Amino acid sequence: MSTSARPARRFVWTRVIAMILKELLQMRRDPITFSMMIGVPLMQLILFGYAINSDPKNLPAAIHAAEESVFSRTLVSAMENSGYFSFVRSVNSPAEARFLLDEGEVAFVVNIPAGFSASLMRGERPQLLIEADATDPVAAQGALATMSALAGTVFARDLAGPLAFLAPAPAPAEIIVHRLYNPEGKSELNIVPGLLGVVLTMTMVMITALAVTRETERGTMENLLAMPLRPMEVMIGKIVPYIAVGFVQMVVVLVLARLLFGVPMLGSLTLLVFCVTLFIAANLAVGFTFSTVAKSQMQAMQMSFFFFLPSILLSGFMFPFRGMPFWAQWIGEVLPLTHFLRIIRGILLKGNGVAETLPEVWPILAFILFAGTVAMLRYRQTLD
Numbered sequence: 001m002s003t004s005a006r007p008a009r010r011f012v013w014t015r016v017i018a019m020i021l022k023e024l025l026q027m028r029r030d031p032i033t034f035s036m037m038i039g040v041p042l043m044q045l046i047l048f049g050y051a052i053n054s055d056p057k058n059l060p061a062a063i064h065a066a067e068e069s070v071f072s073r074t075l076v077s078a079m080e081n082s083g084y085f086s087f088v089r090s091v092n093s094p095a096e097a098r099f100l101l102d103e104g105e106v107a108f109v110v111n112i113p114a115g116f117s118a119s120l121m122r123g124e125r126p127q128l129l130i131e132a133d134a135t136d137p138v139a140a141q142g143a144l145a146t147m148s149a150l151a152g153t154v155f156a157r158d159l160a161g162p163l164a165f166l167a168p169a170p171a172p173a174e175i176i177v178h179r180l181y182n183p184e185g186k187s188e189l190n191i192v193p194g195l196l197g198v199v200l201t202m203t204m205v206m207i208t209a210l211a212v213t214r215e216t217e218r219g220t221m222e223n224l225l226a227m228p229l230r231p232m233e234v235m236i237g238k239i240v241p242y243i244a245v246g247f248v249q250m251v252v253v254l255v256l257a258r259l260l261f262g263v264p265m266l267g268s269l270t271l272l273v274f275c276v277t278l279f280i281a282a283n284l285a286v287g288f289t290f291s292t293v294a295k296s297q298m299q300a301m302q303m304s305f306f307f308f309l310p311s312i313l314l315s316g317f318m319f320p321f322r323g324m325p326f327w328a329q330w331i332g333e334v335l336p337l338t339h340f341l342r343i344i345r346g347i348l349l350k351g352n353g354v355a356e357t358l359p360e361v362w363p364i365l366a367f368i369l370f371a372g373t374v375a376m377l378r379y380r381q382t383l384d
Helices: 013-028 031-051 070-081 094-103 116-121 137-150 161-166 188-218 221-226 231-261 269-293 297-314 326-334 336-350 354-383
Strands: 059-065 085-090 108-112 127-133 174-180
Touching (some): 070 116, 070 137, 094 336, 094 354, 127 137, 188 231, 188 297, 297 336, 326 336, 336 354
Parallel strands (some): 059 085, 059 108, 127 174
Antiparallel strands (some): 108 127
């Protein structure tokens, strides 16, 4: 009988139900995929619902006061009561204040000049200088807007009695804001350098995560296991080629950042290359660990995405880091992308050197040690 003469098969619901049961059983036998299906939307709900805040409060600030007076204390109290400022340091020199800003220890420095109170009472409208770390203009925007509103009201209670004539407009003191490192408040100066970290995280983790699982799926894993190679030798052999790929990506991103967006490069390129190398190694170690856990390339990609999502959301790339709750900041401090963003923005925009960069380097080194150790232990289990 010809093919065209064959009777068409009827649609049977029992066969459909059998296929549904088969897929459910297969899903049950693949716990990693099932966990990703539940875990990813749950993680997105928690992060976007609780951790993301584009209007950060309680930003760390320092005060450089050349005099102590009622008016200086009133100013500090009003800034803290606004909810945007939290004074954590008192500095004795402009150099110390600039070092804290370079390191990112504080977001603002309030400078009260000598003779401020006397000038205020004489009606001379003395100036108050606020230096702001504007590398992330979104994080500083709310606090600086609050200072503009406080200028006319902050001293209203102190300017009473004989000083009441100073209270009406214009404001008795003038607040001058210096937006350091990004005076024009360009968002691209904050985003474009961070893109290097995001690109390296996405590509390095995913590419390396497929390394061992690809060997397994292609049937070449047995040949690899038969070779007289130690786990460390295999790991290095898998990682080194991708380090070269990471350097190519670095050059492309930095050249385009300079030519297209005018991103300054104030610091040492040698220091930057060293830090990029460490960051690439950290991500490759994570990818290699995933490749020893995943049973297929699909699982490896799923695990890479599960690592990439919190990295991009909790590192300070998309949203202000200090706007997140404490538990989210704690998780973010574990991720290498968080520290790399501070490093690259500090080197390119602030001209940071070794002293300012070192506090962000050792967490990346610790992460490399931990991830590399786990990867080697997992690889030994694979050998067994």
